[in-house]
Amino acid sequence: MKHAMKLVPQGDREIVVTRTFDAPRELVFEAFTRPELVKRWMLGPEGWSMPVCTIELRPGGKSRYEWAHTNRKTSMGLTATFKEIVAPERIVHTEKFDEDWTGGETTITTIFTEKAGKTTMTMTIVYASAATRDMVMKSGMEQGMSTSYDRLDGLLEK
């Protein structure tokens, strides 16, 4: 079953994303940290694949994610640095796109809590500036949100 994703603002630079998965947290943690698994779900937009995924799972370790367009010769890349790893419950890392879309480094804390065999992921994203965060929320409220709810309705009807 698909659970709904929630995305809410917190403070002036943060966004909190929550999503529940029907699996124990050891599995979810693995799916977040093993490159061969990450490659299968950390998708780019349609028409993009993820040819590069390397993860150095230790504090100070770096991860590299690269997406490439299947037809055009374009690619985009993201480098992350782990700050804290407590398997299977908590990951803190910073990340930055090669083309710095977010106007500076983003800090992400991902927490996995398990209840009755289901895992809830809580991802707190701290943007470099309030302006970037506000744009994310503003765009979400006005456009993305209704699309998400429409899709949720579709799912619930099934």
Next chain:
Amino acid sequence: MQAAYLDATFAALSDPTRRAIVARLARGEASVMELARPFDMSQPAISKHIKVLEQAGLVSRGLDAQRRPCRLETKPLAQATSWLEHQRELFAARFDALDAVLEEMKAERRPKKRVREGVRQGGHK
């Protein structure tokens, strides 16, 4: 996409007055005087906001010497919002894909003889 370009877009739109100006211009071009009217602000104050929007490439000014109408330039705005919407949609799509990966991981880890009966019909979508 240029990072500095987006930074300027975000900074320009972080102000409520400038967002209101952009919203007004989305309905059509307007002079500074027309833009100042709904706000409790002087024309120079509004001009300052327009200058910020101009520098971010969000607004251009017409050549008409008298009015110099302000016009919305949608390209930087479209770039910024398409990336941001894209972020949200990507998150949602990724977690849906992760559901499928987790289902497979669960199936793989079940004791061998129970794998078959463990696969639910239509469990993936």
